[in-house]
Amino acid sequence: MTARILVVDDDPAVAEMIGIVLRADGFDTEFCDHGDRALAVFRETHPDVVLLDLMLPGRSGIDICRDIRAESGVPIIMLTAKSDTVDVVLGLESGADDYVPKPFKPRELIARVRARLRRNDTAAPSTVRIGELEIDVTGHRVTREGEVIQLTPLEFDVLVTLARSPGQVFTREVLLEDVWGYRHAADTRLVNVHIQRLRAKIERDPENPEIVVTVRGVGYKAGGVSS
């Protein structure tokens, strides 16, 4: 099955070029060049990955990101022309999984898209327990005392990666490699922002996390609140 990619970008040349590159790699592509129509196109096309430019006519990329996140966990990769800290962090906080700063190389873009499409399909116990959480790896479901917690695929991947080796400390770099698929050191803010989002969903008290614990100066580990 070929994956369908929705490209939301108002610059026709960039959109066309992205289309050429993606199709050359065997993806289906859909396009949208206006912020106001982005959500409607998303609902129509049911893409597997969304490539979202942040500066759009009409609704901004950040808002679209929030809209999509409100109804779907589909991977969103921001295309940012600005590498300003605030924009990137704002985008990540509004629900984007990853970002590619413009200008990018085709290979880079393909690698990011593939990393988002890759499923955690390594042979491993299909159910992992961490603290009060029960994680059904194959079914992509997380429950606490029978209650389902909605996680995006990315958040799910972060949680499963940590939960499979309880107590082992993962540096941000290792997480970037394991979850995001970066082979070289990249922006560790990706990790920080998504850990915060994950904690907000799974921790009883996100200020004092017990499941995803920070190891100062190193990284994160799954906490030992085992029953």
Place this chain on the structure above:
Amino acid sequence: MKLRRRSIGAAAAAPSNRLAGPWRRSLLFRVVATTLVIGFGTVALLGAYVTSEIRDGLVSTKVDRVLQQSAQDLATAQEDIYASPAESPNALQQLVFDLDDKLRALGGEDRGLVLLKSPSNSSEVPLFPGGNPELVGVVTDDMRAAVEDGATQPWQFVELPDGSPGVVVGSPLDIRVAGGYELYFVYPLESEQQTLTLIQRVLGLGAGMLVVLVAFMTWWVSNQAVRPVRDAARVASRLAEGRLSERMKVRGNDEMATLARTFNEMAESLQRQITRMEELSRLQRRFVSDVSHELRTPLTTVRMASDVLYDARADFSPEVARSAELLSNQLDRFEALLADLLEISRIDAGAARLEFEEISLTDLVRDEIEGIGHAASKVGVELRLWIGPGEHIASIDRPRVGRIVRNLLSNAVEHAQEHPVDIGIASNGRAVAVVVRDYGIGLTPQQVERVFDRFWRADAARARTMGGTGLGLSIAREDARLHGGKLEAWGRPSKGASFRLLLPRTSRGLGQDAPLAIVVRESEFEALGPRKVVDVHPDAEYTESAP
């Protein structure tokens, strides 16, 4: 020895320091103290002068009166003696007693009388002189000599037996057959003394009140003048803290109000200027951001198109294939240059924001060595990492510090001329230092001064193996500065160059001592700590010699 002397000096200086402090610091204190000293001096001098004038006046009046009365009474006494028929010693004695009574009646109770026989009197008539025998000691020999010499009414200030001042007036008295006698009148000056004391007391009281009043007035007036200055200082320091809307209160229409108004106008103008600068800086940031976006959008297309061409170059004719290669390579360079330009203009506009996290410099430097190691080994440069004791954790912005280290490393590799490059890390309580040392072509002192200049190159004609935009070290230095740290260079021609990055570990700043010198000798790196071997193979996991 030196120390002890200094401590004694300090002890001696302590009390004067207690006054010197407010003297230096407070204008008010200085003005009031000066007024008090000068006021006291003036009043004391004036008082002394007035007192002496009054005393002289009082005494000379008294002396005139005394002399006049003495002359009169003496004349009366002499007349009575001449008019008396007394001849016998008894009668003469009676005459003297009568005179004594009479003179006492004339001169009042206060006046003392002394009657002495002249030294030259050889008369045999025995006379009991009468008068006040307790006052005989008051009459001095000088006085008697003056009377003997026939001076008219000699007089003298004396001290009476009870210690109070007095005046003695003497004159000869001829008691006929009994021969020459000397009659002395002793006038007490007690009442004059009392008057003088009273006047002195009144004067002193007045002077004291005057000084206090003057001091108070001075304090009050100076305070009037100093308070607006203090207000101005307070408001100025608030302005300096950045509270630009702070203003002085304007009261009335006097000089102080003018000061306040002028001050406020200055503050107003400052605020306007600063707001304008902030606006400009905001516009600049906006411009940089817009340029960035506007340039990057077409560049994204060009970049992707070029890469598609580059990937398909095998299908092209050699000329077209080479063109695709050149296009792709130069686009890399163009992108790097654009990124650096945008970065430096962002720093210039003050728009750079740092995200601090606690990070081990050891890990960061190792990662960067890993990243560049492949390129280094291709040009035959060995990278050696030496790590001092302790954990080198600092609160830093990882991408920026990574960029600094990357820059120093590629710079060192580029100029190492196949010599090894040593990298040392050490830290103390306040700072972490990273020294990157190469033993290659080196730098002259003039070059060291310019090495951080934008677009400056040590040798414009020299081929560059590592690329570089000419902005790398400038940005690196700015990045270090943004952290509150320092980036310094050292170099000697053909001895190599050394760069030291100093970063504060916390927001407390760098502190006094650096953990490493700017330039470290090759042998000293070994003393720093164990060498960590970093596997530079591009796709391999790194390994450490120590677990």
